[in-house]
Amino acid sequence: MAKDKQLSRSRSLAAKLIYAALSVLRDYGKEMPMRDVMSRVEQEVDLNDWDRERYEKSGYIRWESILHFFSIDCVKAGYLIKKKGVWYLTPEGEEALNLGPVELLNSATKAYRKWKSEQPKDLPDDDTGVEETEERTMAFDEIEQIALEGFERYINKINPYEFQDLVAALLRGMGYHTPFVAPKGKDGGVDVVAYRDPLGTESPRIQVQIKHRESSATVQEVRQLMGLLQKEGDVGIFVSTGGFTPDAKAAARSSHIHVELIDLSRFIGLWQEFYDKLTDEDKSMLPLTPIYFFAKQN
Numbered sequence: 001m002a003k004d005k006q007l008s009r010s011r012s013l014a015a016k017l018i019y020a021a022l023s024v025l026r027d028y029g030k031e032m033p034m035r036d037v038m039s040r041v042e043q044e045v046d047l048n049d050w051d052r053e054r055y056e057k058s059g060y061i062r063w064e065s066i067l068h069f070f071s072i073d074c075v076k077a078g079y080l081i082k083k084k085g086v087w088y089l090t091p092e093g094e095e096a097l098n099l100g101p102v103e104l105l106n107s108a109t110k111a112y113r114k115w116k117s118e119q120p121k122d123l124p125d126d127d128t129g130v131e132e133t134e135e136r137t138m139a140f141d142e143i144e145q146i147a148l149e150g151f152e153r154y155i156n157k158i159n160p161y162e163f164q165d166l167v168a169a170l171l172r173g174m175g176y177h178t179p180f181v182a183p184k185g186k187d188g189g190v191d192v193v194a195y196r197d198p199l200g201t202e203s204p205r206i207q208v209q210i211k212h213r214e215s216s217a218t219v220q221e222v223r224q225l226m227g228l229l230q231k232e233g234d235v236g237i238f239v240s241t242g243g244f245t246p247d248a249k250a251a252a253r254s255s256h257i258h259v260e261l262i263d264l265s266r267f268i269g270l271w272q273e274f275y276d277k278l279t280d281e282d283k284s285m286l287p288l289t290p291i292y293f294f295a296k297q298n
Helices: 002-006 009-027 034-044 062-077 091-099 101-117 130-157 160-173 219-228 246-254 264-277
Strands: 031-033 080-083 086-089 177-181 192-195 205-211 234-240 259-263
Touching (some): 009 031, 009 034, 009 062, 009 086, 009 101, 031 034, 034 062, 034 086, 062 091, 062 101, 091 101, 130 264, 160 177, 160 192, 160 205, 205 219, 219 234, 219 259, 246 259, 259 264
Parallel strands (some): 205 234, 234 259
Antiparallel strands (some): 031 086, 080 086, 177 192, 192 205
16 A cells, blocks of 8 residues: 555556456456447446646646556556557466555556657657647547447447458458358358369368357357368368357357458458458448557557
8 A cells, every 4th residue: 555655647647447357357257349348348437527627738637548558558558458449468467466456556557668768769759748648649540440330339339241241251351262152041051162273272261250249149049050061171160240159259260170260350450451452342231441640659
């Protein structure tokens, strides 16, 4: 407790928020969309009026901004990975939870300062005061999150057959041929078949199961797809906009049959990654507009 009293008000809050965020990730499969992390942290941490206050210039909420700002320290320490709107807890981050809130934050900040000391000296100094720097950090994360939520709203709004067409288009952008995309009605458990060559003579031959719904795909559903992979060289892909239950993920990881699980966040990331390789017709199903930011070199 003595150490906690020596901290500034912002840093004391940061210690609680960072510890809660990494704990949430540990307890929920070690990966989670950023907005879900924020929601659960808000439930876990007792936030007062000052914590919930909005910054006058930006309108950002203080506790959210502080969490984003100090999460950068955790990234530089190797405790946390951020990718396409999803936060991932590393083994080092899980181990660091044993330090407790204050020492965890101290160790992360120490790693950040070491990283910064190794950067070229002609880079602009961004130590312009905690509040202003927090606001600038929050701005980029907010823009990224707004983009992700726009994707999700659109995909959740379309019907299952339109999403099925999006999945087939993505596979074509990744270099596969898609001779079979299931029509409306019964499909025998396979929604898309994809080959490396037009005739399907080369491995891998991919069979895709797609679930366009809010609920998570279950372990039984993943095993049903595994049961359809009977030929040597067959690979399964299960795409689920509602994600997967922990048991489903464990079954896919431990199986000798290769089944790749793709949730909505990963699908969006792949669509962004391979967008330039899509045909104009396929792009039109989910068109993107790039926005460019200046990025300092690490």
